[in-house]
Amino acid sequence: MSTFPKHFLWGGAIAANQAEGAYNEDGRGLVQTDVTTGGTKNSPRFTTYIDKDGKPGKYASMGHMGGHLPEGAEYAVLDTEYYPNHKAVDFYHRYKEDIKLFAEMGYSVFRLSISWARIFPNGDDAEPNQAGLDFYRSVFEECRKYGIEPLVSIWHFDTPLSLETRFDGWNNRRLVDFYVRYCEVIFKEYKDLVKYWLTFNEINNTIMFLDMFGEQPDEAYQSAYQQLHHQFVASAKAVKLGRAINPDFMFGNMICGITFYPGSSDPADILLNEHAWQQNIFYCGDVQAKGRYGSYAKRLWDAHNVTIQMEEGDLEVLAEGMVDMYTFSYYMSTVITTHEVDDKVSGNFSVGARNPYLTYSDWGWAQDPTGLQYYLEKIYDRYEVPLMVVENGLGAFDTVEEDGSIHDDYRIDYHRAHIKAMADAIANGVDLIAYTTWGCIDIVSAGTGEMRKRYGFIYVDMDDEGKGTMERTPKASFHWYKKVIASNGEDLD
Ligand code: P53
Numbered sequence: 001m002s003t004f005p006k007h008f009l010w011g012g013a014i015a016a017n018q019a020e021g022a023y024n025e026d027g028r029g030l031v032q033t034d035v036t037t038g039g040t041k042n043s044p045r046f047t048t049y050i051d052k053d054g055k056p057g058k059y060a061s062m063g064h065m066g067g068h069l070p071e072g073a074e075y076a077v078l079d080t081e082y083y084p085n086h087k088a089v090d091f092y093h094r095y096k097e098d099i100k101l102f103a104e105m106g107y108s109v110f111r112l113s114i115s116w117a118r119i120f121p122n123g124d125d126a127e128p129n130q131a132g133l134d135f136y137r138s139v140f141e142e143c144r145k146y147g148i149e150p151l152v153s154i155w156h157f158d159t160p161l162s163l164e165t166r167f168d169g170w171n172n173r174r175l176v177d178f179y180v181r182y183c184e185v186i187f188k189e190y191k192d193l194v195k196y197w198l199t200f201n202e203i204n205n206t207i208m209f210l211d212m213f214g215e216q217p218d219e220a221y222q223s224a225y226q227q228l229h230h231q232f233v234a235s236a237k238a239v240k241l242g243r244a245i246n247p248d249f250m251f252g253n254m255i256c257g258i259t260f261y262p263g264s265s266d267p268a269d270i271l272l273n274e275h276a277w278q279q280n281i282f283y284c285g286d287v288q289a290k291g292r293y294g295s296y297a298k299r300l301w302d303a304h305n306v307t308i309q310m311e312e313g314d315l316e317v318l319a320e321g322m323v324d325m326y327t328f329s330y331y332m333s334t335v336i337t338t339h340e341v342d343d344k345v346s347g348n349f350s351v352g353a354r355n356p357y358l359t360y361s362d363w364g365w366a367q368d369p370t371g372l373q374y375y376l377e378k379i380y381d382r383y384e385v386p387l388m389v390v391e392n393g394l395g396a397f398d399t400v401e402e403d404g405s406i407h408d409d410y411r412i413d414y415h416r417a418h419i420k421a422m423a424d425a426i427a428n429g430v431d432l433i434a435y436t437t438w439g440c441i442d443i444v445s446a447g448t449g450e451m452r453k454r455y456g457f458i459y460v461d462m463d464d465e466g467k468g469t470m471e472r473t474p475k476a477s478f479h480w481y482k483k484v485i486a487s488n489g490e491d492l493d
Contacts, residue, residue, distance in 0.1 A: 002488040003423040009149060009433060010485040012102060012440020012457070013111035013391050015156035015201065017063075017085050019443045020115065022092035026131035029121030030161040033063035033085040035075045038449030038464055041348050041363050045449045048081055049073040056080070062447055064157040065209060075161055082466055084444045084451065089460045090470050091441075095139050097472060098441055101458055103146035105478060106485035110143055111390055111436040113153035113201065116160055116182055123160035124178045128185045136186075140193040150194050151390065151436065153254065154183060154238065156201040157446065170227035173309075176234045183238040184245075191246040198327055198390070199235035202256035203228065203288075208280040212351055221304035229308050232287045236321020250324045252388060253288035255281060257328035257379075259371035263337025263353050273336040282382075289326050289383045291319040326383050329391030329438070330418075333358070333371035348447045363395055363453060369417035376425035376432060386433045392418050393438035395445065395453040398475065406459050406475040415481070416492045423489060437481070441472070457481050 017033045024030075032047060037058070039045040044066075046058035052072030059067035063085075069075065077083065091098060102110055116123060118132030143150045159169050167174055187197075206224045210216055235253070242249045258280065262273035278296045286294040292315070301308065334345075334352050341353040347364015358366045372392070380387055394414040398406050415437060426432050439455030442462070451462050457478040462468035483491050 002490045003426050004489040005426075005433070006488075007433075008488060009109035009151075009388075009435070010489075011107040011109035011111065011148070011151075011434070011436045012105075013151075013436040013438055014091065014113075014441065014443055015153065015158075015446070016113045016115035016118075017088070017156065017158045018439075018446060019088050019091040019112075019441070021086060021088035021090045023083075023086045025092065026118070026135065027121055027129040028115065028132065029117035029123070030075075031063075031115070031117050031158040032061075032075070032161055032164060033158065034083060034161070035077055036061060036063035036083065036085070036449065037081045038084045038444075040448055040450060046081075048076055048078045050076040062449075064159070065205060075165065084449045084464065084466070087462075087466060088444050089442060089462055091443075092135070094470070094472075096142055098458070099139070099142045099146065099148070101472065101474065101478075102440060103148060105440075105457065105482045107146075107148050107440075108485075109149045109151050109196075109434055109436055110440075111151040111153065111198075112139070113156035113158070114186055115158055116155065116179075117158065119185060120160065120178070120182055121162070123163035124181075133185075133189055136190065137193070140190060144193060149196065151196040151198070151388075151434070152190075152194050153198045153201045154186070155179070155199070170230050171223055173230055173311075176230055176237065179234040180237045180241060184241060187242050187245045187249070191249075195246075195248060196250050196252065197238075197242060198252045198254045199238055199288075199323070200231050201254050202329060203231055203235075203254065204280060204284040205256050207283060208256060208258070209349065212349075218304045218306070222306050225301060225306045225308055228284065229310065229314075232284075233314055233317055235288060235323075236291075236317045239321040239323060240317075252325040252327035252390075253285065253323045254390060255285055255326070255328040257281070257330045257375050259330075259333035259368065259375045261333060261335050261355070261371075263335045263339060263341070266338065268338045269336065272338055276336045285326065285379070285383070287318055288323050289385060291322040293318075323385070325386040325388060325433070326379060327388040327390045327434075328375070328379070330372050330375060330389055331392065331438075332365040333368040334366065361394060362397060363448070365395070367394070367414060367417075369421040372418050373421040373425045376422065376430045377428055380425075380430040380432075384431075386431045388434040388436070389422065389432065390434070390436050391438040392435070393455040395455050397452055398454050398459060400459065400473075404473060406473065408475045408477045411455075411457075411475070411477045412480045415477070415484075419484065419489055419492060
């Protein structure tokens with residue numbers, strides 16, 4: 001008998017802006033990744049603009065986090081730069097072929113995101129864009145054809161650029177209404193095709209990655225916490241509205257799940273580590289899965305002189321719009337300490353003391369399946385709602401052999417260990433209902449904009465300069481995952 005429940009959902013996950021391409025087709029509006037270049041592990045991505053004097057310029061950013069447009073400048077696509085998300089892996093035109101391959105692996109779930117800018121090109125248009133609605137309808141129908149349940153992220157780092165420009169994005173309360181209107185349209189449109197919805201992808205990144213890379217001024221915290229408040233209210237309103245449209249809808253939050261460890265048994269490290277969990281993980285999870293700000297929230301705000309602008313009734317809205325399930329991504333753990341350390345990690349989005357008990361990926365991410373079990377058990381104990389691991393995977397260089405095959409044993413090892421960790425957590429009482437591996441097909445990296453940081457079970461012939469046939473080739477991991485699914489997580493060899 002399998003440890004995994006009978007109807008456990010197995011599948012994979014992608015995001016619109018990293019997979020679709022077709023960035024300016026069929027009426028789609030721009031998003032920030034469309035004006036963001038590629039980078040590498042050691043060099044950042046840049047968001048490009050034309051300044052007030054008409055000169056091109058750029059600032060370091062991953063497309064939705066980091067950096068600021070200078071006063072009077074406007075976002076711009078520059079002829080001198082390459083923008084990897086413009087073409088991505090052309091899922092927009094190849095989704096039938098891709099979904100067929102997912103079905104061949106035996107998927108029962110496929111996580112993808114809807115691009116807000118395909119539905120409302122400017123974010124707040126009077127009427128939705130029919131071509132955008134038609135596209136996702138065909139995608140969902142294609143999934144249903146194979147009995148695959150779509151798991152839909154409503155926002156995956158891709159606020160329409162026009163809302164950033166005209167309203168300063170999520171700093172502005174008006175975004176709440178625009179988001180809820182967008183939700184209303186997609187909920188009504190797909191109410192018979194989609195059951196599972198995630199309101200904001202990795203909502204906690206806004207606060208978690210703020211001070212990970214150095215000290216920030218109080219204004220940065222003020223903005224981050226205010227943006228989060230707006231997103232919490234938007235998420236809760238969407239949940240309420242969705243339940244009215246279809247009571248069978250299931251809503252999840254989505255947290256970037258990093259497991260934090262104290263660097264030593266020094267009580268100061270233990271306390272600092274607990275505070276890291278509060279700021280980075282619990283802060284968002286508590287609002288969305290408990291319906292209220294945690295008791296420690298005031299301490300977090302006071303530390304940076306933050307005053308959150310709330311409207312009357314907001315706290316009631318948060319309490320009424322709790323999610324049904326807690327979903328998260330899991331890639332790595334990290335170490336927190338008050339002590340000076342010599343051996344540090346310098347990966348992208350991975351900093352701090354190196355953990356001597358773990359190995360690290362080529363991009364400096366700690367490989368730690370036990371950290372996943374720890375996270376699952378800790379979080380289930382806290383919320384006691386069904387959990388989903390909606391992203392997990394290894395970004396790695398792949399080599400295509402002369403005969404065209406790809407032997408990604410390192411990727412198989414990574415997933416095997418994490419699936420075992422999930423089984424152990426389930427055996428310990430955790431109600432885990434789904435696993436969607438990240439980038440079931442190679443896509444553009446969010447953090448670095450690279451194609452060579454590959455996560456897929458399906459190889460895509462596309463490089464970092466935009467050269468390649470886009471041809472799809474199953475890797476060794478494809479055949480391995482197919483066996484895993486067929487055996488409901490039993491056959492991991
Ligand atoms: P990439 C940082 C740390 C953990 C997860 O990331 C992160 C990030 C941002 O890079 O993002 C999630 O592509 C995100 C996906 C992303 C994936 O992890 O940088 O939800 O969009 O692609 C992997 O290797």
